[in-house]
Amino acid sequence: MRYFAPASLEEAINILLEHEGAIILAGGTDVMVEKRSGKIEPSAVVDIKKLEGELRYMRLSDDRLEIGSLTTITDILHWGKLPHEVTSLKDAARVFGCHEIRNRATIGGNIAHASPGAEFASTLLALDATVQLAGKDGKRELSMEDFFLGPGKANMERGEVITGFSVPLLSGSSSCYMRASRVDGMDLAIINCAIRLQDLDAENLAVRAAFGAVAGKPIRIVEAEKLLAREDFEGVKRLLFDTLNPRATSLRAAPMSKKLLAGNLAEDTYKIAKERLAG
Amino acid sequence: MSVEIKINVNNRDYRLIVDEEDTLLYVLRERLHLTGTKEGCGNGECGACAVLVDGEPVRSCIILAAEMNGKNIVTVEGLSKVEKDGTVKLSPIQESFIEEGAIQCGFCTPGFVVASSALLEKTKDPTDEEIEEYLSGHLCRCTGYATILKAVRKAAEKTR
Numbered sequence: 001m002r003y004f005a006p007a008s009l010e011e012a013i014n015i016l017l018e019h020e021g022a023i024i025l026a027g028g029t030d031v032m033v034e035k036r037s038g039k040i041e042p043s044a045v046v047d048i049k050k051l052e053g054e055l056r057y058m059r060l061s062d063d064r065l066e067i068g069s070l071t072t073i074t075d076i077l078h079w080g081k082l083p084h085e086v087t088s089l090k091d092a093a094r095v096f097g098c099h100e101i102r103n104r105a106t107i108g109g110n111i112a113h114a115s116p117g118a119e120f121a122s123t124l125l126a127l128d129a130t131v132q133l134a135g136k137d138g139k140r141e142l143s144m145e146d147f148f149l150g151p152g153k154a155n156m157e158r159g160e161v162i163t164g165f166s167v168p169l170l171s172g173s174s175s176c177y178m179r180a181s182r183v184d185g186m187d188l189a190i191i192n193c194a195i196r197l198q199d200l201d202a203e204n205l206a207v208r209a210a211f212g213a214v215a216g217k218p219i220r221i222v223e224a225e226k227l228l229a230r231e232d233f234e235g236v237k238r239l240l241f242d243t244l245n246p247r248a249t250s251l252r253a254a255p256m257s258k259k260l261l262a263g264n265l266a267e268d269t270y271k272i273a274k275e276r277l278a279g
Numbered sequence: 280m281s282v283e284i285k286i287n288v289n290n291r292d293y294r295l296i297v298d299e300e301d302t303l304l305y306v307l308r309e310r311l312h313l314t315g316t317k318e319g320c321g322n323g324e325c326g327a328c329a330v331l332v333d334g335e336p337v338r339s340c341i342i343l344a345a346e347m348n349g350k351n352i353v354t355v356e357g358l359s360k361v362e363k364d365g366t367v368k369l370s371p372i373q374e375s376f377i378e379e380g381a382i383q384c385g386f387c388t389p390g391f392v393v394a395s396s397a398l399l400e401k402t403k404d405p406t407d408e409e410i411e412e413y414l415s416g417h418l419c420r421c422t423g424y425a426t427i428l429k430a431v432r433k434a435a436e437k438t439r
Contacts, residue, residue, distance in 0.1 A: 002280055003299035003345040025346075032302075033322045033342035047346055098416020100329060100336045100394070185415025186324065 001035075003046035009055075009161060010236045012048050013136055021241040023160060026070060027104035029097065030113045033061075048161065054141040055108070055163055060095025065167040077102060086127060086167055087276060088175035088194050092119040095179060098186045099208050108162040111147070114154040116247075121148065123177045123217050125210035126194035129167040135160040148217035151247075172199035174276035179212075180261050180270040182252070189213050190253045191246075191261055193269045195228070196276030198275050205277075209266060214258055216244050228270050237263025284348040288313070289357030297344040304328045304339040307354055315355035315389045319418070326417035329390040330354050336394045355389035358396055371437040372396045372430070379429035383421035391417050395431045403439050405431070 006012040021043035055070040077093035179189035192212040240262035246255040299378040319327030326437040
């Protein structure tokens with residue numbers, strides 16, 4: 001395995017294109033674990049941490065939050081200016097791994113890995129974020145829905161690098177992320193749920209609800225959103241129990257447990273988001 | 280293939296040729312013979328391999344040595360000081376672990392000690408909740424957590 005530490009994005013893209021089987025290394029908390037366990041055998045790792053000057057940022061602009069791909073989970077957790085509309089990002093950061101993992105892991109890596117239960121996958125999906133990619137033909141931007149293709153599979157071409165995320169900040173909105181896990185610290189989600197609420201008028205709420213580790217990729221469930229908007233929690237539980245078809249290969253819980261858990265988690269997540277909406 | 284790195288470990292500068300695949304943990308243990316840092320799970324879950332990189336605790340088993348060029352690293356050996364007369368002066372956190380008997384088999388101890396010392400650099404008066412949260416990624420399979428908590432609290436008192 002070769003090791004490269006390019007000093008520019010262009011150089012990183014070129015190395016990725018020149019070396020078939022090369023993989024991007026950011027914090028390494030997924031890549032190194034999978035390499036050491038033999039799950040992946042990269043021909044080269046392209047360490048992009050020299051690009052921190054360019055890709056490690058959180059900025060507020062024009063009703064959007066821009067997050068650079070090399071922003072660490074610790075950066076997100078401790079950023080004092082995180083707008084209240086996107087508190088779900090802090091929820092996700094708080095339960096992510098442990099202190100040492102959060103110091104290294106990056107939001108770009110968490111998304112690029114395309115794990116169905118990744119903390120920031122459902123979170124960014126519910127927040128209607130877009131992912132920004134740079135490659136040899138320039139830049140492109142995708143919705144989170146279009147980005148995830150399946151377990152470990154993302155809509156990325158060879159030679160592409162995630163540069164950042166753009167999150168809309170809707171007026172009169174709130175969000176929450178919750179997960180079910182066996183222990184609080186250093187665990188992965190059995191399933192997770194992220195919800196964004198927006199006040200439309202005195203009586204109507206717009207709901208976006210995303211679920212992780214209930215399918216091969218993080219998914220939005222539009223029917224559940226409609227039931228949540230009416231606060232029909234029994235309806236949500238029935239719907240998710242009847243329609244979810246979690247993979248039997250999950251390490252953390254049987255499909256039946258996940259089907260039973262999903263509606264309860266959705267209710268809890270919705271209620272916290274609603275409280276936050278009230279301020 | 281190999282790569283040259285310059286690192287500072289426990290206040291000593293090193294210039295090393297390392298294999299591109301070597302982990303930081305491997306280089307610390309096998310090249311610099313700093314065997315205080317342990318390999319537990321080998322995939323970043325247990326915390327036995329914690330070291331400080333530029334003052335922040337990280338897991339040396341899932342970091343490549345090649346990534347460390349130009350970094351300052353502190354291992355458990357670097358927490359104590361050797362006085363002019365050759366005697367070793369332990370850090371408050373090391374003393375407290377001994378005094379409280381916060382050890383059973385000892386394998387997790389270097390990781391706990393290194394991470395706790397980073398916590399006490401940041402907060403002189405951590406709450407139990409803060410200590411638990413900060414150390415939540417460290418596993419003690421003898422389940423000696425109560426004495427570990429006590430030791431960290433005691434070290435905090437000593438450093439105040």
